[in-house]
Amino acid sequence: MPVTTRFAPSPTGYLHLGHAFSACDAWTRARGAGGRFLLRLEDIDPARCRPEFAAAIQDDLAWLGLHWDGAVRVQSEHLADYHAVLDALAARGLVYPCFCTRAEVLREVSASAGAPHAPDGSPLYPGTCRRLSAAERAGRIAAGERFALRLDMQAALIPGLWYEEEGEGQVPCHPEAFGDVVLARKDAPASYHLCVTHDDMLQGVTLVIRGEDLRPATHLHRLLQALMGWPAPRYAHHPLLLDATGRRLAKRDKAMTLRDMRARGLSAEAVIGLIRAG
Ligand code: GLU
Numbered sequence: 403m404p405v406t407t408r409f410a411p412s413p414t415g416y417l418h419l420g421h422a423f424s425a426c427d428a429w430t431r432a433r434g435a436g437g438r439f440l441l442r443l444e445d446i447d448p449a450r451c452r453p454e455f456a457a458a459i460q461d462d463l464a465w466l467g468l469h470w471d472g473a474v475r476v477q478s479e480h481l482a483d484y485h486a487v488l489d490a491l492a493a494r495g496l497v498y499p500c501f502c503t504r505a506e507v508l509r510e511v512s513a514s515a516g517a518p519h520a521p522d523g524s525p526l527y528p529g530t531c532r533r534l535s536a537a538e539r540a541g542r543i544a545a546g547e548r549f550a551l552r553l554d555m556q557a558a559l560i561p562g563l564w565y566e567e568e569g570e571g572q573v574p575c576h577p578e579a580f581g582d583v584v585l586a587r588k589d590a591p592a593s594y595h596l597c598v599t600h601d602d603m604l605q606g607v608t609l610v611i612r613g614e615d616l617r618p619a620t621h622l623h624r625l626l627q628a629l630m631g632w633p634a635p636r637y638a639h640h641p642l643l644l645d646a647t648g649r650r651l652a653k654r655d656k657a658m659t660l661r662d663m664r665a666r667g668l669s670a671e672a673v674i675g676l677i678r679a680g
Pocket of ligand 1: 412
């Protein structure tokens with residue numbers, strides 16, 4: 403199978419040097435193997451994503467010469483795809499509606515000392531709404547109460563799963579660290595975890611190149627792939643670029659955005675040179 407890589411930014415800000423590093427790595431790997439390099443805009447969160455950033459991302463990549471194959475996949479245009487996955491999981495009893503507000507979850511969690519957190523830093527959900535009766539759920543939904551959908555982790559767990567990390571081999575998966583993770587938010591139609599896994603399958607991605615910060619999420623993505631019977635890509639998580647003070651680059655660091663470098667007169671070749679030098 404030809405290598406297919408992708409760059410999948412969320413249009414919540416301008417691309418910085420760290421993004422360019424990731425995109426360049428994915429582009430180089432695809433081009434070097436005669437494979438495909440895809441661009442996907444992960445704009446599923448309406449509160450954080452903006453069209454001007456989506457346009458800027460494409461403009462910055464083209465400026466760098468990192469041309470992608472085929473059409474850009476824009477997640478917000480494919481909500482029906484993600485709903486179908488949620489429906490499939492619901493039909494197997496693997497998701498349940500959660501009516502709790504963020505404040506309620508925090509209140510419950512902070513009441514129990516030393517409460518554990520998921521790898522993304524959010525408090526582990528104590529399972530309040532998992533214990534609701536079917537009648538109670540139906541009543542609250544009928545009353546128009548808004549709800550998120552959570553994965554019932556205990557029901558969904560598949561023992562013995564692993565994913566393949568380049569240079570490391572098979573890594574045993576521990577998705578249970580996420581607890582009953584949210585797969586559809588009250589205010590966003592589907593979660594990052596669900597959409598990214600679905601789209602990597604749909605687009606035939608064979609090698610996922612992304613920052614080390616997303617490595618813990620891979621455990622959960624592998625579980626979703628296994629539950630849905632989707633093939634598992636290989637993964638290569640790269641170290642994050644740090645600024646002069648040792649902090650990871652973020653979209654708020656204006657000086658490190660490609661926009662700013664370009665405005666200061668840096669050429670695309672110079673930026674690629676910086677990236678290749680690590
Ligand atoms: N959209 C995610 C982000 O911008 C990255 C997704 C991925 O590479 O898996 O952080």
